[in-house]
Amino acid sequence: MENIFDKFKKLNLDTSPIGLSIELREPFFCTPIGAQIIGWDNGIHYCFIKGFKEIVFCVNPETCCNYYVYPLAKDFTDFLRLLLSLKTTNAIQQVVWMDKDAFENFMNDPDEVRYTSSEPVQSILQNISSNLEVEPIENPFDYIKKLQKDFPYKEIKFTDEFYNIAKQTVIDNGYSYDVKINIGNFDFPTKQYGDISLPAGSYDALRIEIGKANGQNWWCVMFPSLCFIDVSSGIVDDEAKEKYIQNEIISWKRIKRNEGRPEQNAKKNLY
Numbered sequence: 001m002e003n004i005f006d007k008f009k010k011l012n013l014d015t016s017p018i019g020l021s022i023e024l025r026e027p028f029f030c031t032p033i034g035a036q037i038i039g040w041d042n043g044i045h046y047c048f049i050k051g052f053k054e055i056v057f058c059v060n061p062e063t064c065c066n067y068y069v070y071p072l073a074k075d076f077t078d079f080l081r082l083l084l085s086l087k088t089t090n091a092i093q094q095v096v097w098m099d100k101d102a103f104e105n106f107m108n109d110p111d112e113v114r115y116t117s118s119e120p121v122q123s124i125l126q127n128i129s130s131n132l133e134v135e136p137i138e139n140p141f142d143y144i145k146k147l148q149k150d151f152p153y154k155e156i157k158f159t160d161e162f163y164n165i166a167k168q169t170v171i172d173n174g175y176s177y178d179v180k181i182n183i184g185n186f187d188f189p190t191k192q193y194g195d196i197s198l199p200a201g202s203y204d205a206l207r208i209e210i211g212k213a214n215g216q217n218w219w220c221v222m223f224p225s226l227c228f229i230d231v232s233s234g235i236v237d238d239e240a241k242e243k244y245i246q247n248e249i250i251s252w253k254r255i256k257r258n259e260g261r262p263e264q265n266a267k268k269n270l271y
Contacts, residue, residue: 003076004076004077004080004132004134005038005076007131007132008076008080008128008132009022011127011128011131011132013124013127013128014124015039015124017088017118017120017121017124018083018087018088018089018121018124018125019041019044019088019089019090020038020039020040020041020046020083020089021039021040021041022039022040023039023040025037025040025045028043028045028059028061029061029159029161029162029165030059030060030061030063030068030069030158030162031045031047031059031159032047032049032057032059032069032156032157032158033049033050033157033158033159034049034050034051034157035047035048035049035050035057035059036048036049036050038056038076039089041089041090041093043060043061043062044058044059044060044061044062044089044093045058045059046058046059046072046079046089046093047059048076049069049156051155052071052155052156053075054074054075054076055071055073055074055075056071056072056073056075056076056078056079057069057070057071057072058070058071058072058089058092058093058096060093065096065097066153067153069153069156070096070148070151070153071147071148071151072092072093072144072147073143073144073147074147077134078137078143079092080128080132080134081134081135081136081137082137082140082143082144083125083128084125084128084129084134084135084136084137085136085137085138085140086107086140087116087121087125088115088116088121091106091107091112092140092144094106095140095141095144095145095148096144096148098141100141103141166179166181166208166210167179170210177210177211178210178211179208179209179210180208180209180213181207181208181209185202186202186207187200187201187202188200188201188202
């Protein structure tokens, strides 16, 4: 029996205006093993992953959260229903870092409303709705958040390229230490970034162990400007913090049609 994804492909729609360009491209370093790519929006791409039933995932090389890969919909039908609700993949894939206020602000942004109301976008959505007999999903924000909250991210497997980046960095610096990479739940101390405090607790994180990993180790984030100045308290000066914020804003400006992550959100998400 033909499934809805096969029916969607037979429509042969140009869905690039809604952020789902159908094209053949090489996978990225963070494209998981077993990925069946559905479509692209610049470097961001959407896929099924073998072993995860019919779940639709986002693969985001410039990730805005703790993961390069995160679920968006339980199946392709719900993915289409989300598109009918939110109009583009740009909105769907960004829910992962948003709170409800940020989501509402994004959806009501005049530029976003103007674009999603345009004839090319509306024509595609109407085609999907009428030909595939799907309707907009109710409460899309809550739907996505619930799916992402309970998802077992550690079960996603990546290629050697993903894991070998750290090893190659050690080699490039003239050393031959073994490198072990683990994605898991680890204990973190309280961290203070200027006037921003991150509470102590257990967090999902990427842990890189170099050599025997038994030296005078200390936690750091993957941005040199935020490395601890005072190891005991994790204090970083305001100048370094502001530099990181500006880098975050510049990075977000690369995302299609999203003219930069709002500065206030960048300041709230210094993890």
